[in-house]
Amino acid sequence: MSEQWLAEINWDERGLIPVIAQDYQTGRVLMVAWMNAESLQLSVQEGRAIYWSRSRKKLWRKGEESGHVQKLHEVRLDCDADVIILQVEQLGGIACHTGRHSCFYRVLQNGQWISVDPVLKDPHEIYQGGKA
Amino acid sequence: MSEQWLAEINWDERGLIPVIAQDYQTGRVLMVAWMNAESLQLSVQEGRAIYWSRSRKKLWRKGEESGHVQKLHEVRLDCDADVIILQVEQLGGIACHTGRHSCFYRVLQNGQWISVDPVLKDPHEIYQGGKA
Numbered sequence: 683m684s685e686q687w688l689a690e691i692n693w694d695e696r697g698l699i700p701v702i703a704q705d706y707q708t709g710r711v712l713m714v715a716w717m718n719a720e721s722l723q724l725s726v727q728e729g730r731a732i733y734w735s736r737s738r739k740k741l742w743r744k745g746e747e748s749g750h751v752q753k754l755h756e757v758r759l760d761c762d763a764d765v766i767i768l769q770v771e772q773l774g775g776i777a778c779h780t781g782r783h784s785c786f787y788r789v790l791q792n793g794q795w796i797s798v799d800p801v802l803k804d805p806h807e808i809y810q811g812g813k814a
Numbered sequence: 815m816s817e818q819w820l821a822e823i824n825w826d827e828r829g830l831i832p833v834i835a836q837d838y839q840t841g842r843v844l845m846v847a848w849m850n851a852e853s854l855q856l857s858v859q860e861g862r863a864i865y866w867s868r869s870r871k872k873l874w875r876k877g878e879e880s881g882h883v884q885k886l887h888e889v890r891l892d893c894d895a896d897v898i899i900l901q902v903e904q905l906g907g908i909a910c911h912t913g914r915h916s917c918f919y920r921v922l923q924n925g926q927w928i929s930v931d932p933v934l935k936d937p938h939e940i941y942q943g944g945k946a
Contacts, residue, residue, distance in 0.1 A: 687925050700832060709841025714897045757922040761910055765846045767918050778893055786899050790889040793819050
């Protein structure tokens with residue numbers, strides 16, 4: 683790891699850190715994903731969120747297929763240096779692969795998870811195949 | 815796990831889920847911690863955040879020592895059912911064991927992590943010993 687600011691992060695045993703993407707204007711939490719050092723460095727360089735896909739084991743340039751790019755406004759680190767928050771501008775207004783604004787669309791009400799946020803776009807229209 | 819809503823969560827291999835605590839009024843992300851099924855169930859029952867301390871391997875009633883209790887306003891689950899957001903009222907206005915409002919007080923600026931948020935209270939005055 684060539685850069686000091688990357689070395690200061692407490693990467694987990696897989697070399698990853700969880701990353702919270704938050705709308706830079708509304709404060710709404712859009713999603714949580716993972717980054718390795720390369721993806722974080724690229725995110726900062728390119729000014730957009732580039733995650734590490736744990737399932738596909740490769741870089742995941744958010745919005746590459748959907749167009750739902752997350753433009754980077756700020757990067758924050760917590761006191762334990764093991765969680766990052768990105769302040770982002772969510773292009774297209776959709777962060778979730780279900781076609782919703784945020785991945786956090788279920789609220790616990792009377793012992794049940796209730797979907798409270800609308801699907802803004804049919805996922806079949808968002809993707810030709812693949813994932814968010 | 816007696817309750818269906820708990821069984822619907824994708825607990826990790828340790829039986830834990832990461833939990834984001836967010837100020838229910840400002841949207842500021844205060845901290846990220848972990849819960850097991852018992853701590854989540856107790857949090858909902860008691861209307862306050864009760865985490866699972868991975869280092870101490872026991873329930874962590876946030877604010878028990880510091881008085882910085884997090885009163886629960888809403889519980890949300892993401893699309894993969896593996897991250898939770900709590901909307902909380904942060905009593906005392908301090909979530910971080912460093913005496914700051916939020917644990918996310920460092921911003922990446924020109925390749926350095928810069929502390930941008932003030933210490934509101936000396937940690938030695940907050941704790942008699944132990945942790946947040």
